[in-house]
Amino acid sequence: MNIKQISFRDINQVLAHQLGSVFQPTYSGEGSFHYRRNPLGDLMENLVPHPEFKMLGVRNIPQMSENSLAYSTFTWAGLLKHLRQMLISNAKMEEGIDWQVRPPLSGLPTRGKMSLNKEFHFNTSIANLVILRGKDVHSAELGAFKDPALYTSWLEPVHAFSVWKTQRAFSKYEKSAALVSNSQFLVKPLDTIVGKAWNMFASKAYIHQYTKFGIEEEDFLDSFTLLEQVIASYCNLGF
Structure with a gap:
């Protein structure tokens, strides 16, 4: 976005843009x-x-x-190709796409099922929702998002993939696409956060500021257990 000095206002604008792309009105199945x-x-x-x-x-x-934006044009095929690759390579923005990542061949394990000590490559999904807004929205081809290789083995793609559409453009974009995904995207950052929190808890950092307001050490332990279960569940997708 060519922002030289990123401010909280810039961050909030990005967040608002992403949430707006999801929660602005879309047509129902009716x-x-x-x-x-x-x-x-x-x-x-x-x-x-x-x-x-x-x-x-x-x-x-x-x-x-x-x-x-003034010098850019977009096609549904191009937008959806990039959005799909952002999903499977776990890229947050187009600039971070790894085009070398491919869905696993049928019957082979994914990197997402391996230990957290190894780098994640393919991002396994439970379910995905694509939201399309803009011109010629009904001509968009979404077959690539229905590939069974993208999803965990215990949910069929027909139940795992949904699409919402409206011909009304979002913001100043003639065509735009949003993806809301329930996938392994959070495993690595959440594991890092839990690891740092464990280290702080073990050294009793700031614990006294919580205990004086009635929060016990057991409450922290329960929270760690809950989050570690979330991490383990997402790591094991596909088994």
């Missing part, structure tokens, strides 16, 4: 004259098939400066 009345409920219904897996991530393209 047709192109009815908008969704409960998008958050629909989101949970489509993406959280099991109570043990409730972590969702958002990716959105395109996202660029207004100066760059």
